Amino acid sequence: MDSSSEYSLHHPKWHRDRTPIFWWVKRWVYICFIGREMTSVAVAYCAVLLTMVYRALQSGPEAYAALMSLMSHPAIIVLHVFALLAVLYHSITWFNLSPKAMVFRFGRWRVPDLMISGGNYAAWLLISGGIAWAYATG
Amino acid sequence: MPTNITLEVLRYMPEDGGAPVFQEYEVPLRADWVVLDALNHVKDHIDGTLSYRWSCRMGVCGSCGMMVNGEPILTCAAFLESFAPGPIRVEPLAHFPVIRDLVVESSDFMTKLKDVKPWVIRKEGEKPLSEGEYRQTPEELADFKQYSMCINCMLCYSACPVYGLEPGFTGPAALALAQRYNLDNRDQGNEERMDLLSNDEGIWSCTMVGECSEVCPKDVDPAGAIQRYKLAGAADWWKSLITRKSK
Numbered sequence: 001m002d003s004s005s006e007y008s009l010h011h012p013k014w015h016r017d018r019t020p021i022f023w024w025v026k027r028w029v030y031i032c033f034i035g036r037e038m039t040s041v042a043v044a045y046c047a048v049l050l051t052m053v054y055r056a057l058q059s060g061p062e063a064y065a066a067l068m069s070l071m072s073h074p075a076i077i078v079l080h081v082f083a084l085l086a087v088l089y090h091s092i093t094w095f096n097l098s099p100k101a102m103v104f105r106f107g108r109w110r111v112p113d114l115m116i117s118g119g120n121y122a123a124w125l126l127i128s129g130g131i132a133w134a135y136a137t138g
Numbered sequence: 139m140p141t142n143i144t145l146e147v148l149r150y151m152p153e154d155g156g157a158p159v160f161q162e163y164e165v166p167l168r169a170d171w172v173v174l175d176a177l178n179h180v181k182d183h184i185d186g187t188l189s190y191r192w193s194c195r196m197g198v199c200g201s202c203g204m205m206v207n208g209e210p211i212l213t214c215a216a217f218l219e220s221f222a223p224g225p226i227r228v229e230p231l232a233h234f235p236v237i238r239d240l241v242v243e244s245s246d247f248m249t250k251l252k253d254v255k256p257w258v259i260r261k262e263g264e265k266p267l268s269e270g271e272y273r274q275t276p277e278e279l280a281d282f283k284q285y286s287m288c289i290n291c292m293l294c295y296s297a298c299p300v301y302g303l304e305p306g307f308t309g310p311a312a313l314a315l316a317q318r319y320n321l322d323n324r325d326q327g328n329e330e331r332m333d334l335l336s337n338d339e340g341i342w343s344c345t346m347v348g349e350c351s352e353v354c355p356k357d358v359d360p361a362g363a364i365q366r367y368k369l370a371g372a373a374d375w376w377k378s379l380i381t382r383k384s385k
């Protein structure tokens with residue numbers, strides 16, 4: 001053993017690789033994962049938007065009209081189309097993952113994964129349909 | 139069909155003081171050979187200085203895990219033909235310190251396995267032998283059996299970017315093992331483990347990339363185990379909040 005080497009027989013010098021900042025571009029699944037994480041920004045934006053609409057409604061017809069006028073700007077419409085697509089991607093990927101966390105058993109029978117994610121989709125459609133119906137008829 | 143295939147093996151020799159470098163070896167491309175056979179051929183006939191771990195050669199011991207063309211895989215289960223015409227790039231498991239060539243340092247993993255208390259904990263103590271064994275129904279066994287199939291190959295740690303970025307993370311296999319005992323109806327250590335693992339380096343570090351389950355050679359599904367653990371952790375937190383308020 002060379003005396004200049006920085007290790008001993010029982011404590012060898014290890015090599016450690018650092019994870020690069022763009023580790024996620026190496027594989028498609030990691031890109032999809034980062035994409036899903038990034039869509040959280042759109043989810044947060046939608047929550048803020050909903051709060052803004054609620055506050056405008058509370059403040060009276062003028063405030064609501066002013067907000068709607070801002071919303072009809074082409075740039076905002078483009079932003080909202082992107083936000084909608086991002087939120088859809090976010091919801092679908094998480095609904096598909098829901099059977100990983102939720103395991104239901106009835107006696108010997110384990111509820112299949114498809115029924116769990118399907119239940120989420122059904123609830124989503126039902127609630128969205130309910131809101132659309134209330135909006136259309138109200 | 140070519141008769142040979144090239145292996146590009148990452149060599150790290152600490153005594154040389156340099157960074158790891160790739161070394162090429164030509165090996166016979168045989169239909170019944172896996173990457174591990176090719177490495178054994180190199181070791182026996184071409185370069186005896188090559189270091190790597192292996193033991194059973196049948197996907198049971200979990201010691202021959204390496205990165206093959208960038209994917210964590212058991213080299214005893216990776217047929218050369220599936221990588222033809224090559225070259226095949228063989229590297230040590232990602233996210234672990236490298237001791238030499240393809241040999242990684244696994245003490246961190248071993249410590250984490252021990253930290254999750256992977257044994258049956260009985261608060262009430264063991265019942266006397268005269269009362270017989272703890273019986274389980276097939277359903278009770280099915281609850282945790284999947285999580286007991288882990289062979290500690292560490293492929294899930296190599297596939298987990300969270301472990302790469304935050305080495306303090308308890309990691310997929312250790313958390314799946316904790317869940318194996320939590321779901322065992324003979325065990326009463328759920329609360330004890332939850333105190334240990336319901337923190338930033340435990341279950342809440344997992345961002346559900348899901349690759350740990352994809353690369354698992356035994357279909358243990360550590361990602362699923364961690365998500366179930368998170369759900370149980372969240373339920374426990376709500377329960378404690380309600381109990382505290384009602385007091």
